[in-house]
Amino acid sequence: MSSEKGMSAMRVKTEAKRDAILDAASHVFLEAGFEGASMTEIATRIGGSKGTLYGYFSSKEELFVAVMHEAARKQFEPVFAAMNQEVDNLPKALQTFGEKSLEFLCSDRSIQARRAVIAESGRTDIGKRFYEMGPKFGMQKIAEFLGNQMDLGRLRKSDPLLAAMQLMALFECETIMPLMFGVEKTLSKARIRLAVRHALNTFFAAHATEALMIASRRNVES
Template sequence: MRVRTEAKRDAIVEAAAEVFLQAGFEGASMAEIAVRVGGSKATLYGYFSSKEDLFLEVIQYIGRRHFDPIFDSLAQHSGDLRTALQRFGEKMMQLLTDEPIVRAQRAVIAESGRTDIGQRFFRIGPQKGLDDMARFVELQMARGHMRQADPMLAAQQLFALFEVETRMPLLFGLARKVSKPRVRQAVELAVDAFLRIYAPNPPATAPAALPA
């Protein structure tokens, strides 16, 4: 009887991450992953019931390794809100516009019409990011740095502003690469628009006294 170990499982996920990021979901094969890990396809299926399950585990692995630290840094900020959002946006968009990540996103979109992988991917990836951002926004609203509104809607709108000039052109083949200066400028414009929308409500002023 084969004994499963966490070390072997981690090795499979790391090898699979390399293959999926290089070849995309459709182009990746369990056989290639098995070769990289030094085992057989039977070994892989002993840990993961399908290629889809392994791919989603890779998404979580990438999230823990690359995206979680960015959200953690945002949550711990104690300075200017505009600066915090600018730093967050630049780091996030640099990751999301990296060519292997874009290929993986395209693969998920392509598969979403045939299987439930799109829904599963959204729950463990984008939805988690939206939840984290919504908590951050809610805290800023409570502190009076933003006007009171729906935190989740605000989080969705912020990401949409970040992505419209960076990630979206790459996903649809309108651009092949987005430079760091372009990302910085796009994020700056997005943050400016976002903070204009959610600027704190001005304090109410007492009506002027009528002349005697």
């Protein structure tokens, strides 16, 4: 019994240290960018050594991806949880999902992180790590939701994963792309809301069933 308590306490302590590392690293990466950040500086922030950091993360690339993944997890967990609940109004549900997703993805921090990942992808495996832990996982969750909507007869039967990829591409074409290339510096909530509406108009034109369109008209009229 005492050994189990000891293991539990050690696990909590280990998780607390990992969280402290992620918190310190997030500030260093935000201040210096991926290129300028150093494991030495991160270790100094937590009052430890580089050996401690490498005990949790094998490289700066792995730590950077973990920081980005943790930020995305905190943002998207409640969003995905809401999507898994019973949805009566699919257009409204996807509008809300799109707005909340883009408010995070269009933030200065997210754009900087994406630029850093792209810049390093040709030299390291950071791009693959980032994709596997972030976009790929998110796309699978969206695909599950869209697949359920297909089963309910609201969306036409098709490949749910492909539909999810198309939906996110539509969300990003008016928002992420201009920000990535510096065409836009920031996007207001009103701009994001309008971009999501445009994206959903195109998405539903390709994927909505007649039953959904009739239900949508009724919701508008009521």
